[in-house]
Amino acid sequence: MTAQSTARVPVRSRYRTTLLALPARACTAALVLLVMTLRPGLPSSVAQEAMQERPQGVIFFIADGAGSATYTLARDLLREQEGPGTTLSMDADQKGSVITHAIDSRITDSASSATAYATGVKTYNGAIGMNPDRMPVGTLLEAAESNGWNTALISTARITHATPAAFSSHVPLRAQEEDIARQQLEQGIEIMLGGGRSFFFSPEEGGQRSDSMNVVAGSGYQLLYTRDELLRATQLPVLGLFSDGHMAYDVDRRHTEEPSLADMTSWALERLARAGRPFFIMIEAGRIDHAAHSRDVVAHLSDMLAYDDAYRAAAAFASTRKDILLLATSDHETGGLTLGGEWEGGGSGYRYNPVPISSSQSSIERFSSQYAEWAKTPESLRMDVMNALAADFGFTPGEADTYRMDRFLAINNLNGLRMWLEDLLRDGMAQRAAVHWSTSGHSAVNVPLFARGPGADAFSGALDNEEVGRILSVLMDADLAAETEKLRR
Ligand SMILES: [Zn+2]
Structure with a gap:
């Protein structure tokens, strides 16, 4: 107490x-x-x-x-x-x-x-x-x-x-x-x-x-x-x-x-x-x-x-x-x-806007459950992930660090890749709206x-x-x- x-x-x-x-x-x-x-x-x-x-x-x-x-x-x-x-x-x-x-x-x-x-x-x-x-x-x-x-x-x-x-x-x-x-x-x-x-x-x-x-x-x-x-x-x-x-x-x-x-x-x-x-x-x-x-x-x-x-x-x-x-x-x-705040390379603290996240088609939870399915066929995992990042979250090819992704895949660390992708989505969506979780x-x-x-x-x-x-x-x-x-x- x-x-x-x-x-x-x-x-x-x-x-x-x-x-x-x-x-x-x-x-x-x-x-x-x-x-x-x-x-x-x-x-x-x-x-x-x-x-x-x-x-x-x-x-x-x-x-x-x-x-x-x-x-x-x-x-x-x-x-x-x-x-x-x-x-x-x-x-x-x-x-x-x-x-x-x-x-x-x-x-x-x-x-x-x-x-x-x-x-x-x-x-x-x-x-x-x-x-x-x-x-x-x-x-x-x-x-x-x-x-x-x-x-x-x-x-x-x-x-x-x-x-x-x-x-x-x-x-x-x-x-x-x-x-x-x-x-x-x-x-x-x-x-x-x-x-x-x-x-x-x-x-x-x-x-x-x-x-x-x-x-x-x-x-x-x-x-x-x-x-x-x-x-x-x-x-x-x-x-x-x-x-x-x-x-x-x-x-x-x-x-x-x-x-x-x-x-x-x-x-x-x-x-x-x-x-x-x-x-x-x-x-x-x-x-x-x-x-x-x-x-x-x-x-x-x-x-x-x-x-x-x-x-x-x-x-x-x-x-x-x-x-x-x-x-x-x-x-x-x-x-x-909090709505607003600085993001790396994002300029002043007065940049907050919910619109960029409103077109997203998926939660991170759903992405993760799909990932578990895709991971059963590692050959096509990279393509499945890239497709989902683009279609469900609006990521442009440059936004996902494909070099990091390929390094996880090269050592077959699929669990590590999933966690890295979840963080990428969390930060990516928060950064787009310029909101923060404390x-x-x-x-x-x-x-x-x-x-x-x-x-x-x-x-x-x-x-x-x-x-x-x-x-x-x-x-x-x-x-x-x-x-x-x-x-x-
Ligand atoms: Zn709770």
């Missing part, structure tokens, strides 16, 4: 304990007062009014790993393509920002931050639905189910990955994805769409469960494997598993096989609306983060644009009703992305927070991640303390 977080804990713990002790449903007025005491900067009339709203549908978007620079990068590209003044679909809804740190680290991981959003409790890195003492704590999704709401989870990552897991399961460590899969199927969730097929099936059935179980059998879920199957499905509950692992980056997506994030969002909202009950849905763009970890600016941008499309679809849905709260933020920033991990900066609809004004200002969860629990009449008690019984 850092010195800073030790100093902070007593204040935060007092707040958490006080709120946990209150049955949310009975004490709305008290909670409004508490939240106002915590956030003295907020005009009381706005807070009071917002906290008394009761949305009948809550759509919670999480852009995993997207910081302010990610939004700027995507917006700047759209302005180049569609004209000055073009905005991202969420721009008009910006309310404030989120302070994301974990209880044991100034830099959070997805598990800790998503748990804070899902439960209103700030916790340790790696925790899934657990408090700092490794005890399970009730989630918004569980409370929504108890209140008779329909619920849904969507992610472009594995559905068992940290963010969706934190809303729907309780394990001490995020890597326990086999346990997470089993717990998710027992929550009564109406819609789950994403990747992660392998954690639901035995190795004989193409999965990788160490207990050799098929945990979907007998669960009552209709299984969907492709975009077409999703678009044809009409019954709930459904479990859409569109990939063994994470779904593809949007730039790599095979459109007939994998649905886009917007496809999944529109489909789910239509079904939830048709079901006629209040609902809670969490929608994660899970791979904005992965692209930043890999310092792949093309994949990062592609998944941010796909996220923008999904938010636009949800906003269009929400605009047909007055009772939908749309909330959007990130769990943390990844990559320490880390291959997460960073500590605040992330933007957006909201529209009933209760939206309650999210103004700079909020800690667990405060966002707490405010949501009030707006949703979600009795998190009762859920926690249930879990511990």
